[in-house]
Amino acid sequence: MCGIAGLVSHTNVNQALYDALTVLQHRGQDAAGIATDDGGKLRLVKDNGMVRDVFGDVDMRSLMGTTGIAHCRYPTAGCSSSTEAQPFYVNAPYGICLAHNGNLTNASELVKQIYRDDRRHINTSSDSEVLLNVFAHELAAHLEPRPTPESIFGAVTQLHRRCRGAYAAVAMIIGGGIVAFRDPHGIRPLVFGERHTIHGVETMFASESVALDALGFTVVRDVAPGEAVYVDQNGTRTSKLCAPDATLNPCIFEHVYLARPDSVCDGISVYKARLRMGEKLGEKILGLMPDHDIDVVMPIPDSGRTAALSMAHVLGVKFREGFIKNRYIGRTFIMPGQSERVKSVRKKLNPIGLEFKGKVVCLVDDSIVRGTTCREIIEMARDAGAKKVYFCSAAPAVRHPNVYGIDMPVATELIAHSRSPEEVAAEIGADWMVYQDLKDLEDCAREGNTAISRFESSVFNGEYVTGDIDTGYLADLSQHRSDVAKADREAANV
Numbered sequence: 001m002c003g004i005a006g007l008v009s010h011t012n013v014n015q016a017l018y019d020a021l022t023v024l025q026h027r028g029q030d031a032a033g034i035a036t037d038d039g040g041k042l043r044l045v046k047d048n049g050m051v052r053d054v055f056g057d058v059d060m061r062s063l064m065g066t067t068g069i070a071h072c073r074y075p076t077a078g079c080s081s082s083t084e085a086q087p088f089y090v091n092a093p094y095g096i097c098l099a100h101n102g103n104l105t106n107a108s109e110l111v112k113q114i115y116r117d118d119r120r121h122i123n124t125s126s127d128s129e130v131l132l133n134v135f136a137h138e139l140a141a142h143l144e145p146r147p148t149p150e151s152i153f154g155a156v157t158q159l160h161r162r163c164r165g166a167y168a169a170v171a172m173i174i175g176g177g178i179v180a181f182r183d184p185h186g187i188r189p190l191v192f193g194e195r196h197t198i199h200g201v202e203t204m205f206a207s208e209s210v211a212l213d214a215l216g217f218t219v220v221r222d223v224a225p226g227e228a229v230y231v232d233q234n235g236t237r238t239s240k241l242c243a244p245d246a247t248l249n250p251c252i253f254e255h256v257y258l259a260r261p262d263s264v265c266d267g268i269s270v271y272k273a274r275l276r277m278g279e280k281l282g283e284k285i286l287g288l289m290p291d292h293d294i295d296v297v298m299p300i301p302d303s304g305r306t307a308a309l310s311m312a313h314v315l316g317v318k319f320r321e322g323f324i325k326n327r328y329i330g331r332t333f334i335m336p337g338q339s340e341r342v343k344s345v346r347k348k349l350n351p352i353g354l355e356f357k358g359k360v361v362c363l364v365d366d367s368i369v370r371g372t373t374c375r376e377i378i379e380m381a382r383d384a385g386a387k388k389v390y391f392c393s394a395a396p397a398v399r400h401p402n403v404y405g406i407d408m409p410v411a412t413e414l415i416a417h418s419r420s421p422e423e424v425a426a427e428i429g430a431d432w433m434v435y436q437d438l439k440d441l442e443d444c445a446r447e448g449n450t451a452i453s454r455f456e457s458s459v460f461n462g463e464y465v466t467g468d469i470d471t472g473y474l475a476d477l478s479q480h481r482s483d484v485a486k487a488d489r490e491a492a493n494v
Helices: 014-023 057-062 107-118 127-141 149-162 209-214 253-258 270-288 305-315 338-348 372-383 421-428 438-446 471-481 483-493
Strands: 002-008 031-038 041-048 067-073 088-090 096-104 165-173 177-182 191-197 200-206 218-222 227-232 237-241 296-299 323-325 349-351 360-365 388-393 432-435
Touching: 002 014, 002 096, 002 165, 002 177, 014 031, 014 057, 014 067, 014 200, 014 209, 031 096, 041 057, 067 096, 067 165, 067 177, 088 127, 096 107, 096 127, 107 127, 127 149, 127 165, 149 177, 149 227, 149 237, 177 200, 191 209, 200 209, 209 218, 253 270, 253 438, 270 305, 270 360, 270 432, 270 438, 296 305, 305 360, 338 349, 338 372, 349 372, 360 372, 372 388, 372 421, 421 432
Parallel strands: 296 360, 360 388, 388 432
Antiparallel strands: 002 067, 002 200, 031 041, 031 067, 088 096, 096 165, 165 177, 177 227, 191 200, 191 218, 227 237, 323 349
């Protein structure tokens, strides 16, 4: 997963894009980049690291221009080399920069086409560079002296015909403006808004609405599945649906874990959806264990907090904070090795002993992926004096890999892949555990936007909405994403 932003303004955009990236930092902590158009000259700064570490004073002063795009990255494909930090750039036609969130499921096939038919060169293993080159080739096929909405929409139409998978992207055309587009299933989020200034109307695109809120933009709407929205450097905005058979199938995991709770994605309040998840989970527990002996409900900070709060209310028991989080440790389920993940949990969380001693504690997390974190947390709760430890997941069992831009483990590294809930409870050391039902989870999100008929829920049910994922693809993915494969790539980059 990644965070993207784009801005067409009447003043320099460097500080605004920097601020947007800090708000989207939760979507990517490995690399960051900003590209601006300074009167027809490209300005680009990108590197590995957190936003605050990548951009210094000299860098910010170099990023002049009233149009720009930005990106923060987790590496879900390719490697973690700084050469794969985004945005990417090609010089023809016009000069184009692109930042992308998602994953192309036919990237390997596209690379062959790009070399053989498009006569273009790919420098990295990133599918974002693939997406950029497909867009650039198709725009060249619609070449005009200056980019026009018609030529851009024609290029995006052809891109949709060639590319499969999940992609939300912003592309900056030097001397032209910014085009934002989203795959025909609308899997990854993308929203835009506007701000009225004394100089005129400014338009901003971002992965989440919270980035617009932070910069004083009013949300206009989400970019629709299969749609392209183009804003030229004068601020004129045009849009077109470039994939006529598009349907909205947003990723349900955005509401479980990825998005900030203060965001609204595809018309759904993430916070409200998580509150409903806790209510449904509480109702399920009452159905399974009406005479429960739970003394206190505690969240695993931070993404389990909202669901835990509403669950405690339904159960009629106390809500307490039992763990204090060190906010300078990254997310553990995507750390590059089991031993590193285990070590980081103890550094990341510290229990408040008085809240555990002699109590039956019900811990609530957003989901269980590898099980590494919850196993360590349950042990910490017992060490702090808990009489019993129950564990609740606000999401169903994660049994399948994600192929649409979330760096989840391969199937064999998922704790629930071949285990029942009872077996998972034994594996993580819980006295009892319960998962959310998938129907309840989807209903919790759908209540915010009843027009959504289907969510992308493949990590729970193994049903991939793009329809192109088979056992061969998953086998190749397993070889590429396993801890062993990642360790080998990192060693090769040393």
